[in-house]
Amino acid sequence: xxxxxxxxxxxxxxxxSNWGRWGTEDQRGTLNLLTPAKVQAAAATVRRGTSxxxxxxxxxxxxxxxxxxxxxxxxxxxxxxxxxxxxxxVLEVCSSEDMLILGTHSTTHFDALAxxxxxDLLYNGxxxxxxxxWGAERLSIQNLVAGVxxxxxxxxxxxxxxxxxxxxxxxxxxxxxxxxxxxxRITVSEGDILLLxxxxxxxxxxxxxxxxxxxxxxxxxxARWVRDRxxxxxxxxxxxxxxxxxxxxxxxxPFHMVALRDMGLLLGEMFDFEALAEDCAADGVYECMxxxxxxxxxxxxxxxxxxxxxx
Numbered sequence: 001x002x003x004x005x006x007x008x009x010x011x012x013x014x015x016x017s018n019w020g021r022w023g024t025e026d027q028r029g030t031l032n033l034l035t036p037a038k039v040q041a042a043a044a045t046v047r048r049g050t051s052x053x054x055x056x057x058x059x060x061x062x063x064x065x066x067x068x069x070x071x072x073x074x075x076x077x078x079x080x081x082x083x084x085x086x087x088x089x090v091l092e093v094c095s096s097e098d099m100l101i102l103g104t105h106s107t108t109h110f111d112a113l114a115x116x117x118x119x120d121l122l123y124n125g126x127x128x129x130x131x132x133x134w135g136a137e138r139l140s141i142q143n144l145v146a147g148v149x150x151x152x153x154x155x156x157x158x159x160x161x162x163x164x165x166x167x168x169x170x171x172x173x174x175x176x177x178x179x180x181x182x183x184x185r186i187t188v189s190e191g192d193i194l195l196l197x198x199x200x201x202x203x204x205x206x207x208x209x210x211x212x213x214x215x216x217x218x219x220x221x222x223a224r225w226v227r228d229r230x231x232x233x234x235x236x237x238x239x240x241x242x243x244x245x246x247x248x249x250x251x252x253x254p255f256h257m258v259a260l261r262d263m264g265l266l267l268g269e270m271f272d273f274e275a276l277a278e279d280c281a282a283d284g285v286y287e288c289m290x291x292x293x294x295x296x297x298x299x300x301x302x303x304x305x306x307x308x309x310x311x
Contacts, residue, residue, distance in 0.1 A: 029264020135299015165199025
C-alpha cells in the first residue's frame, strides 16, 4: 500500500467528491442513495425474521483510554435504587432510575458528516465554523433521525482467511473486499451498507490492546472502490473503519478524510458482528436488512446506536 500525503488526499477527494451531486444544500451525502425502492428491496432480504443486535455494551469495558485517545468509556450509575426516598416518606410503589454518561463516539456509533474536515471545509463545501461550542449548524446527526434502512452485506474477512481475527495493522484492500464478496456470492448494488468484520471487537472485550497504533481495517484505496459501487455507508467492528498506523509519514486517517469530507459517506464504528457472522457462516447468506437510528441530538456530530440486522 502506498503512503498518501495531503496533496494526494486533496487529489483523491476531488476525484471522488459528491459535492453538489444532490444539491448545494445537501446534508445527507450518500444516504441519498437509500431510495424507497432500496428500502423495499432491503425488506425483501428477510427470510426467517431473525434479528441480531450489532452494538457493543455501553459499559466501562469499552476500548477507550482517555490518556491516549481523549475518549472515555461509558459510565453507568444508579440515581435511585431500593426505592430510595427521603427519610420518613413512605410510598405505595417504589422505583429505580439510572444515568448514563457517554460521549457520542464512545460506544457503537455513527459519525455525522460534521465530524471530520480538512482545509477549513466540511462535506459539500460548508465551512468548519458552522461547528461551534453549541454544536453543528450543518451536517449534524439530526439529518439521520428518520433512520438508516438498507441492505446490509457482511464482509467477513477473518473467516475468509481462516483466522479468528485480523492482526493489528492488517490492511483490507479493494482486492480483499472483492475476494471476500466473491466467496460469499454477493453482488454489490447501489445503496448497500458494507458491514466490515475484522474480528477486532471481541479482542477489545478480552482486554487486548488494539488501539490507535494498529487497528486493522480498510486502506485509503478502498475509498475509490466504495464510490464506484455506490456504497451508502461503511460500518466496522474496529475503532475507525480504516487501518490505523499504516500511512507512515501521512495523515493518520486518510480514508475518513476523503469519506466524510469529500464523499459524504456515512461511517459507523465499534460494531459487534460476531453473532451475525456465525449465522451467516451457518446458512451461507451474507445479506440482511440493516436498520439503525441515531439519537435526536440537536447539533450532534455523532450518536450512539443499537443497530439491528434482520435475516
